Amino acid sequence: MEILQNILLALHLLGMATIVGVFLVQLRAKSGHRVGLVLGGAITQVVTGIGMIGLYHATHPDAAGISPKLWVHLGVGLAILAAAIAAFVLAKQGRRVNGAFHAAGGLAVVNVLIAAIWPA
Numbered sequence: 001m002e003i004l005q006n007i008l009l010a011l012h013l014l015g016m017a018t019i020v021g022v023f024l025v026q027l028r029a030k031s032g033h034r035v036g037l038v039l040g041g042a043i044t045q046v047v048t049g050i051g052m053i054g055l056y057h058a059t060h061p062d063a064a065g066i067s068p069k070l071w072v073h074l075g076v077g078l079a080i081l082a083a084a085i086a087a088f089v090l091a092k093q094g095r096r097v098n099g100a101f102h103a104a105g106g107l108a109v110v111n112v113l114i115a116a117i118w119p120a
Helices: 001-023 036-060 066-094 098-118
Strands: none
Touching: 001 036, 001 098, 036 066, 036 098, 066 098
16 A cells, blocks of 8 residues: 555656646746646646545544645645636637636645645
């Protein structure tokens, strides 16, 4: 199970890197944002995050409920996913995606800071 946990963690970090990387590279762009990559990273983040929590609780039946930090992570992750979906839909309609794109990227940076600064 530890191998599966590590695989999920690696995929989770790659999802984060995709969102934040695309966001930082295209921060000043006025158009042409790669919203598909951000959406893929957001989906990866939410799915692997939920998978890691589920796997942890499956292998540690005596563990308490989910910590407040993880609830906040999940909430921000779902907001990132919603913004990425909005940006994707707007892009498919040929409309400007700047607001939704920047919301997804900015929230991803916030989620990284939560992970790094908030004690476990």
